[in-house]
Amino acid sequence: MFLDERLNKNFDKLNDNDLHIAQFINTHIHACKSMKIQELAAHTHASNASIHRFTKKLGFDGYSDFKSYLKFETEQVQQLPSDSIEGFQQEIKNTFAYLERIDYTLITDKLLEADTIYLYGTGLAQLNVAQEAQRVLLTIHKNIIVLHDVHELKMILNKSTPQDLFFIISLSGESYQIPEITNALQLKQQYFISVTTLKDNNLAQKANYNVYVSSNTFYLHDGTDYSSFISYHIFFETVVRKFNERIEFGTL
Template sequence: MSLDKLVESHYDQLNEIDLYIWQYIYHHKRECQKISIHELAHACNVSHTSILRFTKKLGLDGFSELKVYIKWDLSQKSEFTPQIIDDACNGLSNTIEEMRHSDFTSIFDKLTQAEHVFVYGTGIVQNHMAKELKRNFLYSNKVLHIVGEGVEIDTVLNNVTKDDLFIIISLSGDNEDAVTLARALKGLQVPRIGIAKSNRCVLSQYCDEMITFKYDTFKLDTADLRYGSTAHFFIIADLLFLKYLEYLNEQK
């Protein structure tokens, strides 16, 4: 079993500190293969006992066995098989059906009542989705403000109120910037909607509502990269707007 699958199978046992440790390991596997437990603890800004507790929750004997899993992950070759195409198509179909049958009334209530709606994306694809949402909702005369596109987060946080709404887009839902933003907004009592690949993420703990989708990746031969279809973001952007039009029609 890969380390990713091992973490997924024990996800319900992990707390916020555990998820931050995992986030660092996930994005720095090659470095973590060589560092000591104290160096990893320093990088994650936690104690070495927190690292040990994290490994125990995964059912591992300790840090040494964790490094064995990391080394095994890095040694794997490309996992591509024709089945991956079928899985990707099924995943996109599932996202479409989930969007078709989901009730977004509470989200749309917040959207229509908000004085200002801000959208924040954690990466390139997420920012593209933010732009799609902005473009789509302009057709209904609803203006969305993209944070980070000429609008700095600090400036927004100094002026945002509980009458506004924030949409936070993050693939993993464990992105540190996204979680930090959501936590700050929660403290300010600003309504928050998260968009991520799963409800089982740190972001979900700080958002009022979550829109999620199933996202699978496979390893490429190129360095330590993994690939997964990001079309889910754009399916959600389109169907969320269509469902919003349906909502507006029902309100009439």
Template sequence: MKLDELINKYHKQLNENDLYIWNYISKHRKECETLAIDQLAHKCNVSRTTILRFSQKLSLKGYGELKVYLKLDNEKSKENVNNVEAVCDAYNEVIKNIKEKDCTDIFELIDKSRTLYVYGIGMVQSSIKKEFKRTFLTAGKIFYDLSGYTEANAIVDLATDEDVFVIISVSGENQFIMDFAKNLKIKNIPIISITKLKDNSLAKLSDYNLYTSTALIPSIYNDIDFESLTSYFILIEILFLKYMEYKTQKNKKEEKHEIGNVD
């Protein structure tokens, strides 16, 4: 698990000092990798105890483990001149993360929900939504594909806490998406977010987070960089396969329970 993911997961437990510390670390990742706890405390104008508590709020044993996570993140984010290798590394990271992730809570939420929605803004998000909808339809799960601003605002008024929204955002910082998500949270409507694995506002606000890794390839022929987004489709496919395994195991347990009652 990356530091950005821990920040998203435990964001509600962080106070103003904690967020200031993280802001400094995120902007000086390479420098902080070598700083002693007293040095970081001095740069953030807080006590060493505050740094230690910040680390512990992220479920880490202490500052030493935080530095280990930071070093691993820095090693993974080093510029890779081999574009093919960079893209393959991004795919492998997504596969590893979703394969190891316990998605039971997400699947239980999907199964018990009255209505399922998938929402995102933009051409890329539109393709991802369609794939999400198409894939889960195979399992008999119908996700209603929401498009645009007007439709989203209208649905908020109709939705209840028995529904669930899957919100797709590459950056996790789109202002309308954030306002939309906040309106859902006011009504206690569960949100599953799909974003890039980084510190982002949507992930912090969501009940459940799914992450992708992408590779940004600098342009050679024009001013437009290429960002590989296939990892979103890889994530959806493996998530679906895990859901099918979950359903299979659930059905076996129910059958075993029924046989036990007959006996």
């Protein structure tokens, strides 16, 4: 979506009302290009001031600047590559190749030892991955908690135990809040595993263990850049299967 990069960068500044506004805009992107602030406020059940504050949080000078951005971005139309299916197939193939290199013994041992498992996503899409991972990991009968922002993470760290395990999920591993997250975890000497795309990044460097997955970004016909997170889901599904295999064979 057109706003995803801005939303991810400023995620910690946004409240539930802001996310509702963002969802409406992403769903009605072309209509919003010509909407007055009063019209958008009416559609999102917000005040004009709330809309203005929302645009400021995303780094715009105001609503007019925001509308100009929408118009410019939607006009930068890039065609969907003809080899997008081939690229997607290669992404899946690469993911399984990377997954073969993971130390599942280490990860499943950590899962077994953990009092509580915490999942944190550095943006909206990553948060969705964390929520789905929570559903999957509940099958191992552990306490699984999704953290929604850095402030929540810091609050949890004040009462976490050394046995707790943290998964930090990120696309690039380089978002602005990464140093704050890793510093907080390291200060508490808390074990954490990073899950990022395959490239050198700050999060992976700081993690106790890093998992790499493949994520292919391409452009839709309307110019929207789309990053697939299916490889992240495959990783957590694989972890659960490896955990249960070890239980069945008596090696865990």
